[in-house]
Amino acid sequence: MQTRRWINTNQTQTLVLGNVLLYMEGVFNIARGTFLALIGAGMLLAGYGIANDKKIAWKLGVMTSLLSIAMRLTSQSIGFDTIFSLVFPVVLFSLLLHPLSRDYQKIWFS
Numbered sequence: 001m002q003t004r005r006w007i008n009t010n011q012t013q014t015l016v017l018g019n020v021l022l023y024m025e026g027v028f029n030i031a032r033g034t035f036l037a038l039i040g041a042g043m044l045l046a047g048y049g050i051a052n053d054k055k056i057a058w059k060l061g062v063m064t065s066l067l068s069i070a071m072r073l074t075s076q077s078i079g080f081d082t083i084f085s086l087v088f089p090v091v092l093f094s095l096l097l098h099p100l101s102r103d104y105q106k107i108w109f110s
Contacts, residue, residue, distance in 0.1 A: 008051045012104045015050065018095035022047035022061055025088055029068065036071060039064050055109040058096065065093040 007019055022043045029040030042064040049057020068089040072082060095101060 005051050006048065008053070011050075011108075012100040014095050014098040015101045015104055018061065018092055018098075018101060019047050019050050021088060021092040021095065022050070022065075025065070025068065025092055028088075036068070039067050039071065043068075050105075053109045055105060058101075058105045058109060062093070062096050065089055065096060069093060 007016060009016060026040040026043030029036040042060055046057045046061035046064055050061060069086060072085050
């Protein structure tokens with residue numbers, strides 16, 4: 001029997017934290033605007049897919065977090081507000097690309 005879950009606590013700590021941040025950033029991005037809403041929807045899909053061990057979802061999570069960083073850097077002048085708004089996307093990107101997360105997804109994801 002296959003189970004569907006929102007968070008898989010059997011994964012590495014970096015991947016679980018990245019999964020939670022994908023959900024949080026996805027909801028916040030949906031509330032921010034039109035193009036960021038598309039990125040946010042992709043983050044929510046990626047979070048659900050990562051919790052269910054899908055390799056394509058991990059790639060989608062990396063891509064959407066990188067897009068979120070790029071959108072914030074190009075849409076504003078560089079200042080304290082921009083640096084502060086980059087905290088969660090940069091942490092999310094680094095958690096998904098952490099060696100523990102990459103090794104786990106290479107071995108266990110389908």
